[in-house]
Amino acid sequence: xxxxxxxxxxxxxxxxxxxSSGKVVGGAASYIALAVSQFxxxxxxxxxxxxxxxxxxxxxxxxxxTCLNGLSLVKGGKSFHWSGKYHQDMVQRDxxxxxxxxxxxxEPKVCKSGNKADFVMLGNLDPEVQLAVLDQVNAPQVVVLxxxxxxxxxxxxxxxxxxxxxxxxxxxxxxxxxxxxxxxxPKAARAIHKMGPKTxxxxxGEHGALMFQDNKVFFAPAFPLEEVIDPTGAGDTFAGGFIxxxxxxxxxxGEVTWEDMKQAVVVGSVMASFTCEAFGTSKLRxxxxxxxxxxxxxxxxxxxxxxxxxxxx
Amino acid sequence: xxxxxxxxxxxxxxxxxxxSSGKVVGGAASYIALAVSQFxxxxxxxxxxxxxxxxxxxxxxxxxxTCLNGLSLVKGGKSFHWSGKYHQDMVQRDxxxxxxxxxxxxEPKVCKSGNKADFVMLGNLDPEVQLAVLDQVNAPQVVVLxxxxxxxxxxxxxxxxxxxxxxxxxxxxxxxxxxxxxxxxPKAARAIHKMGPKTxxxxxGEHGALMFQDNKVFFAPAFPLEEVIDPTGAGDTFAGGFIxxxxxxxxxxGEVTWEDMKQAVVVGSVMASFTCEAFGTSKLRxxxxxxxxxxxxxxxxxxxxxxxxxxxx
Numbered sequence: 001x002x003x004x005x006x007x008x009x010x011x012x013x014x015x016x017x018x019x020s021s022g023k024v025v026g027g028a029a030s031y032i033a034l035a036v037s038q039f040x041x042x043x044x045x046x047x048x049x050x051x052x053x054x055x056x057x058x059x060x061x062x063x064x065x066t067c068l069n070g071l072s073l074v075k076g077g078k079s080f081h082w083s084g085k086y087h088q089d090m091v092q093r094d095x096x097x098x099x100x101x102x103x104x105x106x107e108p109k110v111c112k113s114g115n116k117a118d119f120v121m122l123g124n125l126d127p128e129v130q131l132a133v134l135d136q137v138n139a140p141q142v143v144v145l146x147x148x149x150x151x152x153x154x155x156x157x158x159x160x161x162x163x164x165x166x167x168x169x170x171x172x173x174x175x176x177x178x179x180x181x182x183x184x185x186p187k188a189a190r191a192i193h194k195m196g197p198k199t200x201x202x203x204x205g206e207h208g209a210l211m212f213q214d215n216k217v218f219f220a221p222a223f224p225l226e227e228v229i230d231p232t233g234a235g236d237t238f239a240g241g242f243i244x245x246x247x248x249x250x251x252x253x254g255e256v257t258w259e260d261m262k263q264a265v266v267v268g269s270v271m272a273s274f275t276c277e278a279f280g281t282s283k284l285r286x287x288x289x290x291x292x293x294x295x296x297x298x299x300x301x302x303x304x305x306x307x308x309x310x311x312x313x
Numbered sequence: 314x315x316x317x318x319x320x321x322x323x324x325x326x327x328x329x330x331x332x333s334s335g336k337v338v339g340g341a342a343s344y345i346a347l348a349v350s351q352f353x354x355x356x357x358x359x360x361x362x363x364x365x366x367x368x369x370x371x372x373x374x375x376x377x378x379t380c381l382n383g384l385s386l387v388k389g390g391k392s393f394h395w396s397g398k399y400h401q402d403m404v405q406r407d408x409x410x411x412x413x414x415x416x417x418x419x420e421p422k423v424c425k426s427g428n429k430a431d432f433v434m435l436g437n438l439d440p441e442v443q444l445a446v447l448d449q450v451n452a453p454q455v456v457v458l459x460x461x462x463x464x465x466x467x468x469x470x471x472x473x474x475x476x477x478x479x480x481x482x483x484x485x486x487x488x489x490x491x492x493x494x495x496x497x498x499p500k501a502a503r504a505i506h507k508m509g510p511k512t513x514x515x516x517x518g519e520h521g522a523l524m525f526q527d528n529k530v531f532f533a534p535a536f537p538l539e540e541v542i543d544p545t546g547a548g549d550t551f552a553g554g555f556i557x558x559x560x561x562x563x564x565x566x567g568e569v570t571w572e573d574m575k576q577a578v579v580v581g582s583v584m585a586s587f588t589c590e591a592f593g594t595s596k597l598r599x600x601x602x603x604x605x606x607x608x609x610x611x612x613x614x615x616x617x618x619x620x621x622x623x624x625x626x
Contacts, residue, residue, distance in 0.1 A: 088496075183401075186539050207520035210537060219615045221532040224523060226499050262618045302532045303616040305575045 001251040002042035003243060004114050004140070005032050006133045007123025007236065008103070009047040009057075009071065010080035013096075014232055014279060017088050021230065024280030025057050027080065028123035028146070031233040034284045035240025035271045036121070037064035038292060039248040044114035046070035046133055048106040050077035060285060069111035077102040090228050091205055110136040119247045122166065123236060124148050127158035134165055142246060142256060144168040145197070146239045149175050164196040170239055172203045185210060186217070199261060201242070203235050211265050216258060220265045223273035223299050230279045234272040237284060241271030270296045314564040315355035316556060317427050317453070318345045319446045320436025320549065321416070322360040322370075322384065323393035326409075327545055327592060330401050334543065337593030338370050340393065341436035341459070344546040347597045348553025348584045349434070350377035351605060352561040357427035359383035359446055361419045363390035373598060382424035390415040403541050404518055423449040432560045435479065436549060437461050440471035447478055455559060455569060457481040458510070459552045462488050477509040483552055485516045498523060499530070512574060514555070516548050524578050529571060533578045536586035536612050543592045547585040550597060554584030583609045 007029030014021040029047045036043050043066045051073070058068060083097040108129055115136060120143040122130045130145065145166040151159045152175065163169060169192055177183055180191035189200040189212035202210045206228070208221040245267040249260040270292065274283045320342030327334040342360045349356050356379045364386070371381060396410040421442055428449060433456040435443045443458065450456075458479040464472045465488065476482060482505055490496055493504035502513040502525035515523045519541070521534040558580040562573040583605065587596045 090496075183403075184538065184540055186537050204520065207517065208532075208534065217537055217615060218618070219521075219534040219537070220618070221521065221534065221616075224499050224530055224532070225497065227497055259618075266618050300618070302530060303534075305531070305533070305572075305579050305613070 001040055001119065001247040002044060002113070002117045003036050003040050003119040003121060003247050004044045004046065004110065004117035004133075004137060005029050005036060005121045005123065005240070006046045006108065006130065007032055007121075007125055008080050009045070009049050009053065010082065012232055012280060013081070013083040014230055015085040015096075016090060016230060017086065018229065019279075021279035023081075024282075025054065026082065026233060026280055028125070028233075028236040030057070030281055031236035031275060031284065032121055032123050032240035032243075033061055033066055034064070034281055035237045036244035036247075037061070037066060038241070038271070038287065038289060039244035039267075040251070041065035043067065044070055044111060044117055046108050046110055046114065048072040048074060048080075048102045048108075050074050050079040050102045053079045057281075067111065067113065070109060070114050072102075072106065072109065074102040074106075084232070086231070090231055108133050108136075118142070118250065119243050120144070121239060121243045122146065122162065123239065127151055127155050127162045130162045131158065134162070141250065142167050142243070144170065144239060144243050146170045146235065147175070148172075149178055152178050160195065163192075166197050168199040168201060169197040170201040170203060170235070170242070172205065172235070176200070176202050186212065201265060203238060205231065205234070209238070209265050209269060211261065213258060213261065218262045218265060220262075220269045221302055222269060223295065223302070225273060225276055228276045231276050233281065234275045237275040238268035238272040240268075242268035266299065267296070270299050273299075314353055314432065314560040315357060315426070315430045316349050316353050316432045316434060316560050317357045317359065317423065317430035317446075317450060318342050318349060318434045318436065318553070319359045319421065319443065320345055320434075320438055321393050322358070322362050322366065323395065325545055325593060326394070326396040327543055328398040328409075329403060329543060330399065331542065332592075334592035336394075337595075338367065339395065339546060339593055341438070341546075341549040343370070343594055344549035344588060344597065345434055345436050345553035345556075346374055346379055347377070347594055348550045349557035349560075350374070350379060351554070351584070351600065351602060352557035352580075353564070354378035356380065357383055357424060357430055359421050359423055359427065361385040361387060361393075361415045361421075363387050363392040363415045366392045370594075380424065380426065383422060383427050385415075385419065385422065387415040387419075397545070399544070403544055421446050421449075431455070431563065432556050433457070434552060434556045435459065435475065436552065440464055440468050440475045443475045444471065447475070454563065455480050455556070457483065457552060457556050459483045459548065460488070461485075462491055465491050473508065476505075479510050481512040481514060482510040483514040483516055483548070483555070485518065485548070489513070489515050499525065514578060516551060518544065518547070522551070522578055522582060524574065526571060526574065531575045531578060533575075533582045534615055535582060536608065536615070538586060538589055541589045544589050546594065547588045550588040551581035551585040553581075555581035579612065580609070583612050586612075
């Protein structure tokens with residue numbers, strides 16, 4: 001199984017009430033690719049960087065089985081840079097700077113083997129770029145789309161085109177409401193089903209994630225961390241863990257069931273919890289599968305309520 | 314097993330963006346008592362009402378096995394009345410009126426058999442009243458305290474006295490932070506353990522509930538409702554379902570284990586979901602155990618992720 005990952009590979013500068021990151025490697029595809037690489041050894045990255053981007057990070061991605069043929073390097077260009085400041089609640093944030101740099105005018109190119117990817121992860125980016133990538137992939141089995149309110153504000157028409165072509169949409173609760181005009185999430189999910197995606201994952205940050213498919217619903221809490229250092233990239237990491245796990249199940253069993261999807265939400269939540277524990281990608285880069293399995297075991301205890309029968313009234 | 318329930322029995326007038334309740338029966342103890350009565354047939358209510366309170370509601374409570382000897386009736390008095398208006402998010406709310414009425418100067422009296430209650434539910438009220446009730450109970454096995462930010466603002470010293478004498482504290486996330494000065498909930502829970510309660514339940518409304526005990530943690534989501542009509546009383550209902558279930562387990566097995574506590578959080582969440590579906594106590598009053606069991610079965614599917622093993626990395 002191979003996964004094609006689209007998104008930014010970039011720099012972030014982050015301030016929280018508890019500290020500052022300085023300029024660190026970030027970008028949706030950086031988080032996604034690192035998370036996917038825990039589960040799948042064949043990944044194609046589609047992104048763009050400038051000459052300022054550290055080779056060492058790319059070497060690490062390569063070492064984790066990521067093909068970089070779809071990663072454009074703009075000579076003399078500067079990588080995308082986002083800067084933001086979190087409020088006291090570590091959820092709300094203000095954008096301080098968005099330097100598009102090499103993203104301007106970039107036309108994504110999927111390499112020859114990337115064209116045949118079985119799983120496609122469209123990380124948060126301009127819907128036009130997401131469409132351009134979808135057009136270059138032959139017959140993916142599962143396409144997952146992550147997006148955000150920004151694109152709903154300025155590119156709703158193109159966004160709806162992408163949405164109509166994907167299997168799974170992941171958005172946060174406010175975005176699900178904005179996209180559909182429905183306040184209550186089960187209704188919002190049904191409205192999104194009608195736009196195309198059979199499966200809708202609503203990410204609620206520290207409050208966990210809800211997944212809807214037909215009349216089925218599944219909930220996974222966020223891992224209750226002792227401390228959140230920086231939530232940036234948690235949603236991307238979730239998406240990477242989600243699709244990476246699905247791809248590994250497809251490889252192991254030849255199919256992706258509802259049970260697999262549920263476990264994928266759990267895996268995504270587990271992976272995202274690591275990202276929150278440090279600035280940037282640093283925690284994710286140092287992870288071994290042993291760390292991941294250990295947290296997963298702790299995590300599964302979180303909602304195991306046993307099978308005590310209901311008392312007679 | 315018998316449960317002693319303390320709290321207001323009162324009137325509410327509620328406005329939401331979607332409708333108005335008119336003046337309906339409410340009050341913490343009304344919700345708690347109705348929820349408890351699904352699980353335990355011996356309950357002692359300690360509260361106070363005026364002559365304006367409908368006999369019909371009291372008859373229903375009696376019919377559900379609630380002893381009303383501890384319910385004071387103030388002749389010529391008016392029952393406590395709260396009026397509030399919910400914001401668009403159905404979580405934030407503004408208090409429009411708080412008419413204390415018969416609550417002023419009320420001294421709670423626990424009746425002779427109430428004194429021997431095994432389980433005590435101290436619903437949200439002035440900590441001084443909660444202390445007065447605790448002083449009248451001989452040797453309860455489990456005391457659960459529900460309180461709110463209001464008492465932290467104006468009666469912290471007395472509140473801490475109550476907290477030091479209870480086994481379980483239930484508060485919402487903001488209240489846990491206010492009480493302890495700790496932002497992250499696992500740390501807040503540890504700080505609360507040090508104040509006395511071995512078990513801390515943090516209610517997060519539509520985002521579910523977290524329970525901490527020693528180094529153990531358990532999470533239960535809120536049932537994803539199609540529509541929330543009125544969340545007033547959901548926290549009280551949660552507390553009633555929680556302690557009612559614990560009492561039923563004690564009766565059935567002679568003990569209350571961590572597994573029982575986890576299931577009690579689930580039961581509380583299930584019961585609270587009904588309260589949100591209508592104004593006031595109307596949904597809760599019409600419930601049969603069959604309705605409850607059916608929702609509980611749906612609920613348990615919510616977080617059942619199966620026991621698929623972690624993929625080899």
